[in-house]
Amino acid sequence: MSGNITFTMIKPCAVKNNFIGPILKMINEKGFRIKAIKMTRFSRERAEAFYGIHAGKFFFEELVEFMSSGPIIAAILEKENAIDDFRDLIGNTNPEKAAEGTIRKLFAESFTANAIHGADSDENALREGSFFFSEMEQY
Numbered sequence: 001m002s003g004n005i006t007f008t009m010i011k012p013c014a015v016k017n018n019f020i021g022p023i024l025k026m027i028n029e030k031g032f033r034i035k036a037i038k039m040t041r042f043s044r045e046r047a048e049a050f051y052g053i054h055a056g057k058f059f060f061e062e063l064v065e066f067m068s069s070g071p072i073i074a075a076i077l078e079k080e081n082a083i084d085d086f087r088d089l090i091g092n093t094n095p096e097k098a099a100e101g102t103i104r105k106l107f108a109e110s111f112t113a114n115a116i117h118g119a120d121s122d123e124n125a126l127r128e129g130s131f132f133f134s135e136m137e138q139y
């Protein structure tokens with residue numbers, strides 16, 4: 001059982017395709033409360049810092065390029081068992097393996113342009129959330 005906070009980003013492909021509304025609706029209907037939310041954009045440098053854990057991997061350059069290619073929605077979400085329940089809602093990182101009815105199955109284009117991010121641990125949810133939001137911006 002995970003803690004009650006997760007961090008998400010609706011990625012540039014889904015923002016561009018006008019999927020913010022349908023994705024937020026699914027998040028809302030699953031029972032998540034929005035603690036913080038903003039539309040913003042990664043600079044290249046900020047994307048490299050955020051994804052520093054993947055530096056040197058074969059997909060790093062494509063990931064940084066894609067994530068800084070347009071605006072995103074960043075949000076901190078609250079719900080019991082947030083990490084696990086959110087990962088169930090978004091589906092497998094590889095959209096070809098995502099289950100029916102998941103956000104990635106519905107809205108992802110590829111492994112990189114996979115519509116949405118969900119933190120993979122309590123520790124990363126806090127780290128990633130504080131990358132975008134100060135204490136005063138979290139309600």
Ligand code: CMP
Nearest residue numbers: 054059063093111112113114116117118
């Ligand atoms: P996400 O988990 O949101 O954040 C890291 C991203 O890196 C991941 O989504 C994928 O979009 C991308 N990624 C991770 N592993 C691979 C891989 N093996 N091939 C291509 N992209 C990957």
